[in-house]
Amino acid sequence: MTAMASSAPEVQVKQAVLVTPSDPTPNHLLKLSALDSQLFLRFTIEYLLIYRPLRFNGVDRDDVVGRVKSGLGRALVPYYPLAGRVRVRSDGSCLEVVCRGQGAVFVEATADFTVSDFEKAPSYVTEWRRLLALEVADVLQGAPPLVVQLTWLSDGAAALGVGFSHCICDGIGSVEFLKLFAQLSTGRRNGPTADFKPKPIWQRHLLDKTPFRQQPSQSHHPEFNRVTDHCKFMTRFTADKLTPTSVTFHEWGLNELKHSISPTTQVITSFEVLSAHIWKSWATALNFPPHQSLKLLFSVDIRHRVKPSLPTGYYGNGIVLGCAQTTAGNLTEKGLAYATELIKEAKNRVDNNYVHEVVDSVSLNGASCVPDPVGVLILSQWSRLGLEMVDFGLGRPVHLAPVCTDRYCILLPVDDHSRSMKVMLAVPSVAVDKYLNLLRDI
Incomplete structure (x- = not known):
């Protein structure tokens, strides 16, 4: 362990579980587009959302965690590919998602950080790394394409770390998911998820190769x-x-x-x-x-x-x-x-x-x-992208940052x-x- 890593505030994981879709979802294979399958997109988009300390009475952390886990399970119904696993197609042409409702990872943790620690840049590149403790190095090795970590900070504030496989969604798509996830976690959307707008659209074939086109010049x-x-x-x-x-x-x-x-x-x-x-x-x-x-x-x-x-x-x-x-x-x-x-x-x-x-x-x-x-x-x-609007019942985030x-x-x-x-x-x-x-x- 380096000196910098050893001086980082302590983070303790309380639980790490798989959250599966709350309702049955299709069991099938979904082909990813040529743009999705690019080698340089095979990494994780990692957001860090910091929420102010909860100063009002009656806040029950267990209740918040329960609502967030429930909201995640419900959001994974219309966005069920995020509960699948990514692999290379058998013909090697592109990537695909194996949809079997395998689930996303949810982690609850505590940390010695305070909200003021995020008013400036971290001291070194990986200081905030453990606020999204499950680092997905290669989603093609069976790792989950979605990881969520709720960390309670020492001053009563909260950090939400979220990691999305870039193969499945881009920034706009990931934040559309986060907005629905947040609404379902707070009870602001109580009806069936099929009724919300915009509805998630797969249709990756729209960005497939054009037949009979000559190879373009780079x-x-x-x-x-x-x-x-x-x-x-x-x-x-x-x-x-x-x-x-x-x-x-x-x-x-x-x-x-x-x-x-x-x-x-x-x-x-x-x-x-x-x-x-x-x-x-x-x-x-x-x-x-x-x-x-x-x-x-x-x-x-x-x-x-x-x-x-x-x-x-x-x-x-x-x-x-x-x-x-x-x-x-x-x-x-x-x-x-x-x-x-x-x-x-x-x-x-x-x-x-x-x-x-x-x-x-x-x-x-x-x-x-x-x-x-x-x-x-x-x-x-x-x-x-609208990250500043993502409210899980903790208010709007006061700081936004990459995990690293x-x-x-x-x-x-x-x-x-x-x-x-x-x-x-x-x-x-x-x-x-x-x-x-x-x-x-x-």
């Missing part, structure tokens, strides 16, 4: 192309060399960034300009060689970019990667407007044809369609500030001060 999809490593890029990002950071941008700060590059009528989104500011600050702080090629990868929701649109309630991976690319020299020396325009162009490239090129590429090339990590900063926007803050940048919502965003990213320790100074300099 030159139009730089997210899958390798770049030359001029600086031993990945050696900078081992966990012991990283320091987690957390910086909040309120609405006024985002507006300042926008006005600094576009005082006219050009439409620039908060996501575009903040992503550009993060990317530029990160690259400048890390002092890459000017000729090092750098990429910013980010998810683009395709639900309404494909034709026809994906149906409301589709909870599979309705995303592809947007990719902005340039050299470190251009990114650090040119103005913020340059990086913002690269990101805007990367978003605008994603249309119906682009999506189907990606689907066909991953179907035809399989293991070769994996983004190369060299020169890459990956950014994920959680700030518009690592080299992937997460944009998070901020409690009571709907137009603000929190940026969480682990940066090589030797560059963290410079990165924070640049990021905070609006």
Whole structure:
């Protein structure tokens, strides 16, 4: 055990059980789409929701736990694939879910953390790891695709850690499940789950390979192309060399960034300009060689970019990667407007044809369609998913975070500030001060 791990607040597991669907569900195999089956999506989306201390009288923890477990069992009826198990199809073409009502994992625990511990970044990458104690390394080895952990903190607050297999759902789909799960846990939805909106839609065939289409060129999809490593890029990002950071941008700060590059009528989104500011600050702080090629990868929701649109309630991976690319020299020396325009162009490239090129590429090339990590900063926007609305009868979460803050940048919502965003990213320790100074300099 490392010194950092040994100094972490203690977490004690009280119970760990399988929760199965509360009603009978279909026993069959469900095929996952080509996008679901991508190698780089075979990991777990891990959310951490922190709730304020329960200060009112009459709160019975056992009652809360019972309601949450009951709500989980009920939510697994319409979302029964989350109670299944993922495996590779016998022909090796893609993944599938074996639906036999096997169940999701529920864990109850206690910990020495307090709610104030989550007002800033963790001290090291894995400090909050045990708030989702069952770490699913490989869902294809029979692990459950859904894990829920309710941890009671020492000051009466609560932490809810939730892990979803990314093979089965994306961020939008996972939060749709969480909203129903929360409603069923609080009794705000007492009728049959079949009546709620939106109804979960499987229909993964909608993102299957197009028959008779020629193999697309990857030159139009730089997210899958390798770049030359001029600086031993990945050696900078081992966990012991990283320091987690957390910086909040309120609405006024985002507006300042926008006005600094576009005082006219050009439409620039908060996501575009903040992503550009993060990317530029990160690259400048890390002092890459000017000729090092750098990429910013980010998810683009395709639900309404494909034709026809994906149906409301589709909870599979309705995303592809947007990719902005340039050299470190251009990114650090040119103005913020340059990086913002690269990101805007990367978003605008994603249309119906682009999506189907990606689907066909991953179907035809399989293991070769994996983004190369060299020169890459990956950014994920959680700030518009609705996580801040998920209430299990504990009130709305006061803090939201990834379970582990690592080299992937997460944009998070901020409690009571709907137009603000929190940026969480682990940066090589030797560059963290410079990165924070640049990021905070609006």
